Amino acid sequence: MGDFGLLASNSNPPCNKNEYEFMEIISKYFPNLSSDQLEKYEALNVLYQEWNEKVNVVSRKDIQNLDIHHVLHSLSIAKVCAFIPGSRVLDVGTGGGFPGIPLAIMFPQVQFHLVDSIGKKIKVVEAVAEALSLKNVSAEQIRAEQLKERYDFIVSRAVTALPEFYLWVHSLISSKQKNAIPNGILYLKGGDLKEELASFSPKIKEYIISNWFEEDFFETKKVIYLKYVR
Numbered sequence: 267m268g269d270f271g272l273l274a275s276n277s278n279p280p281c282n283k284n285e286y287e288f289m290e291i292i293s294k295y296f297p298n299l300s301s302d303q304l305e306k307y308e309a310l311n312v313l314y315q316e317w318n319e320k321v322n323v324v325s326r327k328d329i330q331n332l333d334i335h336h337v338l339h340s341l342s343i344a345k346v347c348a349f350i351p352g353s354r355v356l357d358v359g360t361g362g363g364f365p366g367i368p369l370a371i372m373f374p375q376v377q378f379h380l381v382d383s384i385g386k387k388i389k390v391v392e393a394v395a396e397a398l399s400l401k402n403v404s405a406e407q408i409r410a411e412q413l414k415e416r417y418d419f420i421v422s423r424a425v426t427a428l429p430e431f432y433l434w435v436h437s438l439i440s441s442k443q444k445n446a447i448p449n450g451i452l453y454l455k456g457g458d459l460k461e462e463l464a465s466f467s468p469k470i471k472e473y474i475i476s477n478w479f480e481e482d483f484f485e486t487k488k489v490i491y492l493k494y495v496r
Contacts, residue, residue, distance in 0.1 A: 288333045295338065295479060296372070306371045306398050310337065313397055314362070317390050323362025334481050340365030342475045343421055343452050344372050346489050350445055351375035356417040358410045358435060359383075359425035363391040365454065366421070370395070370403045380405045381413070409434075416440035417449075424455040427462055428490060439494040453490040469493045 288311045289304065299307070311332060318329050328335055343365055349355060353376045357366030360380040370378045380391050385407045395403040411434055420435045432451065439449050463470055473489040 291333045291338060292341075296341065296344075299372075303371055303374075306400075307337070307368075309398060310367065310371070310394070313394050317362070317393065321362070321386050321390050323387055323390050331483075334479075334483050336364050337368045338479060338481075339423070339454060339475075339484075339487065340368040341372060342454065342473075342478060342484075342487070342489050343369060345475075345478050346452060346473050346491055347419065347445060347447055349373045349376045349419065353377070353418045353445060354379070354416075354440070356410075356413070356415075356420045356435070356438060357381065358420060358422045358431070360391060360405075361387050361423075363394055363405075364423055366403065367391065367394055367398075367400070369421070370400050371398070374400075374402055376402060378403050379415070379417070381408050381410060383407065383409050410438070413438055418442075418445060419449060419452055421452045422454070424453070428453055428455070428459075428492070429462065429465060432466075432492065436494060447491070448493045448495075450494040451490070451492040453492065455488060455490055456486040459488070459490065463490065466492055469495060 289308055292307050293299065314324065314332055315329060318324050324332060324336060355376060355378050357378060357380045360366050360382050363380060366378045366380040380403060382388050388405045388407045391405040395405065415438065417438055418440055420438060422431065425431060431453065435451065443449060469492060471491045473491065475484040475487040475489060
């Protein structure tokens with residue numbers, strides 16, 4: 267086991283859900299993970315339990331639900347698009363690293379750029395990525411509007427209403443296509459979004475996460491895919 271595994275086995279943070287339960291849930295929906303990926307997801311659980319004692323990146327009362335509410339929720343994006351090697355993905359408003367860090371483990375040959383305006387959260391992202399040896403992750407304290415690079419996809423977890431988010435990021439989406447679905451935005455959000463999404467029809471598609479994951483948490487959760495057309 268790598269350094270991250272050693273760190274996990276030697277750490278004793280407060281943990282309300284054991285590592286076996288955590289790994290069973292991840293493996294249940296992604297049965298073809300490599301041993302390296304499994305080790306990293308296992309270590310991820312302990313790392314966030316530990317870091318959350320120092321920096322509140324996940325609600326203190328919700329840290330026991332890290333596997334379902336944060337890691338598995340992030341990985342629902344992988345059910346919509348299996349990013350091909352060489353893709354570039356931007357995670358806007360990543361907080362402590364969601365959905366970017368779980369996706370970076372899932373797609374080790376895809377480059378992930380995680381940004382947030384809050385410096386202490388980016389420090390957590392950098393520390394977690396370093397502990398897990400995630401060479402495909404870069405993190406930066408910056409607002410999306412200040413970025414100049416281009417990405418195949420932009421992911422996020424409901425940082426604002428989608429029309430406003432689109433204005434922040436649409437110019438950052440590359441016109442060069444390489445994945446099975448056209449470049450665009452993959453946005454995690456829940457509830458009734460009919461009014462919010464009305465202006466984007468027919469470029470938008472809603473994926474119901476409960477079609478993939480059976481836990482009650484996902485009953486109203488969706489992945490919103492917005493195809494970007496220049």
